[in-house]
Amino acid sequence: MSAAQFFKGLPGVAGAAGLLALARRALRRPQREAERLADMERQVAALERDNARLQEEADLLARDNAALEDASSQLRDDLDEQVQAVDALRHAVQAQRAGRARLGQQVRQMEDEARHLKELGITFERWHEQMISLMEQNQGMHAMNAELSSIVRHVIIVSLNASIEAARAGPVGRGFAVVASEVRQLAMRSEELSKEYSANLHRSDLTTTATFQDIQAGGKMIMASLSSLGAKAGQLGVELQQEPA
Amino acid sequence: MISERARAGFDDLFVAALRSRLPRSGADDIAIDPVMDAGAPARPGATIVVLTISSIRFRLLFMLDVAEDDAMRAYYVPDNAAMRFREAFAEVANLCGGLLSQGLQSHFPDLGMSTPYVLDTGCLGHLDSLKPGHLSRHAVTINGAVRIVATMCICAHAAIDFVPGSAVVEVCEGELELF
Numbered sequence: 001m002s003a004a005q006f007f008k009g010l011p012g013v014a015g016a017a018g019l020l021a022l023a024r025r026a027l028r029r030p031q032r033e034a035e036r037l038a039d040m041e042r043q044v045a046a047l048e049r050d051n052a053r054l055q056e057e058a059d060l061l062a063r064d065n066a067a068l069e070d071a072s073s074q075l076r077d078d079l080d081e082q083v084q085a086v087d088a089l090r091h092a093v094q095a096q097r098a099g100r101a102r103l104g105q106q107v108r109q110m111e112d113e114a115r116h117l118k119e120l121g122i123t124f125e126r127w128h129e130q131m132i133s134l135m136e137q138n139q140g141m142h143a144m145n146a147e148l149s150s151i152v153r154h155v156i157i158v159s160l161n162a163s164i165e166a167a168r169a170g171p172v173g174r175g176f177a178v179v180a181s182e183v184r185q186l187a188m189r190s191e192e193l194s195k196e197y198s199a200n201l202h203r204s205d206l207t208t209t210a211t212f213q214d215i216q217a218g219g220k221m222i223m224a225s226l227s228s229l230g231a232k233a234g235q236l237g238v239e240l241q242q243e244p245a
Numbered sequence: 246m247i248s249e250r251a252r253a254g255f256d257d258l259f260v261a262a263l264r265s266r267l268p269r270s271g272a273d274d275i276a277i278d279p280v281m282d283a284g285a286p287a288r289p290g291a292t293i294v295v296l297t298i299s300s301i302r303f304r305l306l307f308m309l310d311v312a313e314d315d316a317m318r319a320y321y322v323p324d325n326a327a328m329r330f331r332e333a334f335a336e337v338a339n340l341c342g343g344l345l346s347q348g349l350q351s352h353f354p355d356l357g358m359s360t361p362y363v364l365d366t367g368c369l370g371h372l373d374s375l376k377p378g379h380l381s382r383h384a385v386t387i388n389g390a391v392r393i394v395a396t397m398c399i400c401a402h403a404a405i406d407f408v409p410g411s412a413v414v415e416v417c418e419g420e421l422e423l424f
Contacts, residue, residue, distance in 0.1 A: 128359075128360070131362075132362075135362075142365070198367065199367070199370070199371070202365060202367035202368045202370070202371055203368075203371040203374050205364055205365065205368050206364065206368040206371050206372070206374065206375070207371075207374060207375070209295060209362055209364060209368075210295075210297065210304070210306055210375055213295070213296065213297035213299075213306075213359035213360075213362065214297050214299050214304045214359075216297070216357075216359040216360065217297045217298060217299035217304070217356075217357040217358050217359040218299045218357055219357065220357030220358065220359075221299060221300070221301075221355050221356060221357030222357070223357075224355070224357065225355060
């Protein structure tokens with residue numbers, strides 16, 4: 001049984017006990033208030049510490065944010081540069097493709113031209129045939145000159161015989177001797193001319209042959225160079241085709 | 246216009262080509278002697294087989310002065326009587342010129358050679374009209390019986406100089422020669 005129940009059961013005594021309880025409660029109130037105040041102060045202090053920590057965190061976040069903005073700005077700049085570089089590269093690749101196409105076309109033209117020029121060999125051979133024709137004509141002139149030379153030698157012998165016969169005839173043959181001597185001199189001059197003509201024909205043979213052989217050999221030299229040029233152009237064309245686009 | 250050492254180089258290649266291609270067999274005895282008199286008179290009854298090797302800087306006339314006698318015919322056309330001597334000998338000249346051309350190619354990459362042609366030996370007396378820069382003549386005797394006079398006439402159109410010494414490129418017998 002509590003004191004309150006005890007005094008409740010006792011008239012007169014009950015009022016004093018109530019007062020006592022009230023006094024006790026009145027005495028206990030400031031203590032609780034103080035405790036409450038102290039508790040609130042502790043809470044305030046804790047809140048202040050929390051606030052300070054949050055402030056630090058906010059400052060840190062602000063710094064991180066600024067750094068992120070800087071990094072973001074740098075990334076944007078880098079991205080712009082990369083985009084420009086890619087554009088430049090794309091243009092360069094397009095220009096290279098166009099250049100390679102032009103080069104391929106020029107190589108094909110070069111190949112065609114070399115193939116076409118190789119037909120010049122026909123021309124060189126035609127000139128060589130002309131040389132053979134010219135030389136055959138020269139051979140004809142050699143033969144005619146040899147015949148002429150033979151006739152001239154015969155005339156010389158005849159004129160010598162005529163001179164002998166004129167001498168035998170004595171004074172009657174004096175005029176004939178003069179004619180025979182004249183004929184012999186003309187024949188000897190003709191023989192000299194025939195030899196000169198033969199020498200000229202030989203010089204002409206040599207010059208003609210040397211010239212036309214030079215043309216033929218030079219033609220073969222040109223043909224070889226053209227073949228080499230055509231082969232190189234063909235090889236270049238194949239390499240251009242094999243190169244990845 | 247043609248330097249001394251280039252002349253020596255041309256002569257070396259010329260003689261090497263004669264030594265290699267004029268004998269039909271390597272076992273044949275061959276003597277090659279220089280003929281000092283460049284204007285030696287033509288041999289009666291002889292003809293010359295001539296071919297030209299051309300480059301940008303010069304032209305070279307290679308001439309073989311040959312008399313078609315029994316010894317010559319027996320040596321160059323022993324088995325095939327139907328084959329004309331001139332054709333057979335033109336082929337020999339072609340082989341000689343081809344080897345000379347091959348030897349020159351290491352010094353002059355752009356060369357061409359003509360086909361051979363037969364001239365009268367009377368033409369030899371007019372080589373001066375071509376204004377040669379170098380004239381070389383050698384008498385060749387094979388097995389003491391076959392006699393050929395070989396002449397090389399070089400007409401230069403520019404200065405020519407090269408260091409001789411590179412040997413003539415030998416081509417094995419039967420191997421295809423392209424020139």
